[in-house]
Amino acid sequence: MNAPIAIIGTGIAGLSAAQTLHAAGQEIQLFDKSRGSGGRMASKRSDIGNLDLGAQYFTARDRRFVEVVQQWQARGWAAEWTPSLYNSHDGQLGASPDEQVRWVGTPRMSAITRALLGALPVQFACRITEVFRGKQHWNLQDADGQSHGPFSHVIVATPAPQASALLAAAPKLAGAAASVIMEPTWAVALAFATPLDTPVEGCFVQDSPLDWLARERSKPGRDNPHDVWVLHASNSWSKQHLDLPKEAVIEQLYGAFAELIGCAVPSPSFTLAHRWLYARPAQAHQWGALADADLGLYACGDWCLSGRVEGAWLSGQDAARRLLEHLA
Template sequence: MNTSIAIIGTGIAGISAAHSLQAAGHAVQLFDKSRGSGGRMASKRSDAGALDLGAQYFTARDRSFVDVVQQWKARGWVERWMPKLYHASHGQLSFSPDEQVRWVGTPRMSSISRAMLAGMPVQFSCRITEVFRGEQHWSLLDAEGNTHGPFSQVIVATPAPQASTLLAAAPKLAGAAASVVMEPTWAIALGFTNPLQTEVEGCFVQDSPLDWLARNRSKPGRDTQLDTWVLHASSQWSKQHIDLSKEAVIEQLHGAFAELIGCAVPAPAFSLAHRWLYARPATAHQWGALADTDLGLYACGDWCLSGRVEGAWLSGQEAARRLMERL
């Protein structure tokens, strides 16, 4: 029998749960407050092309996720990214190759979520503010005052601070979500008319306002009209400058980038900034997913596991599994 299930959030966790449930014959309805899918794997369209401002790449270690990624590759949704990797510490750059297999969506990270959502019922630009239960079913209230439902089950697949509010009907779940500390990240993109004279394509950074930088053109399928770079500030710097204007963030991080990259860095022809309030969980958990099976309320996300893309996918799978066990 088909069961009507609401899924709040179209990041990788929510899409993972939806994929499993739909494959098993259950009807799902997805909601997302943003205009597009992917969560922190979303890509921003800009005058410099599509830019991955959130997750820069992902890895696959769990056997089941490795198999999924291979399916994505066969469908043309992902390609392996093999950048010239460096490490920067105390202002010194050093070549730092490793054996890690890194994957990116093609031609942008959001290609994965867009492809997986094809054919699924989803409402974008719909911010759910409350999940409440009647005598037998769940209903959702959005920020515009509209009610959605009824649903027999609800999966909340949002960052933990947002999930804790939506899980109010299950205090234990809400408390667990509220206990998760999510750290912010300021991300900026800089585009240069002439390519910077450096071999660096990706760099892990220490002792700097930055903790990561990537050269966009080194990723498969990206627009190479401008030499665009994505820079992530460290969590510590981001927390200290959480309310700084975007213009000031760009100025300061551009300066930090110029100091460490080891070549002349002119004023960018293009720049933008984005603040991720809930970029990553401060610590990993081993919950898999949160569930009140008696109520029919579940939560999943990278914050339930490793904080990585793989963790988000596996958490969505676990939420779907526990839900289907109860049906």
């Protein structure tokens, strides 16, 4: 009996690979350090419901991803989001000419990864710290010192800085992952009991601590009675204020938001801050996925391609394809 394939990480890249391998009849076992799937597409539970604090939307340009997103839409996992979109430049608000099609998970972003995970075997709250090779098979060790295995192949689908440590058995792959610089992002949610008097539903921001803001209720399937806004700080601001206490982050980003939005902004009835340490790669790469087929070790993630949700999905496909080709 062949040993199963281990996949570390249940973000969109890991689940993309898992689905393809499962469909090809391979036995897989997923691991994730979080309590649920999704990675940066995860939705955060809060006192006022689920909040999309990570990926705000995604676009589909590659034909393969377009087809998959259409399937997600047909199954009710995703819907098109058509916000009233603005740009803010030097404190001036103007309508955005951007007409790309944007997609979101419904009724929340994590609906997609939850559906992709389905009934696949997964171990949550299990942080893998080491991937090591025995005579014929791979074994994994977690942060509690527990060993998992044996596995025939391992796919590492975590952000690059975490991946480089797990790829130590293949120095070339580890070096490639270590060369990727990931940028941080502070995310803040603000809820208001009375809706703000503004037509803005999404806004790209320049010359501000903020980079992006979105009105949650403008997204399909969201039924929160509060007027919830999600703010993303710019990478440079986030980097400079990486260790700022959450209260101070909320205060500063609330101030920037109130200044920019062009209407009266009362005190929020609810606030929450979350720090994404590895929000996106600083630059795009064209690796598809990293592979040492002879060893049976692979890595995938948005950092192998574009830094977008689409890039993560395509990278997972690439890792699975290479692994299946090697098995053939």
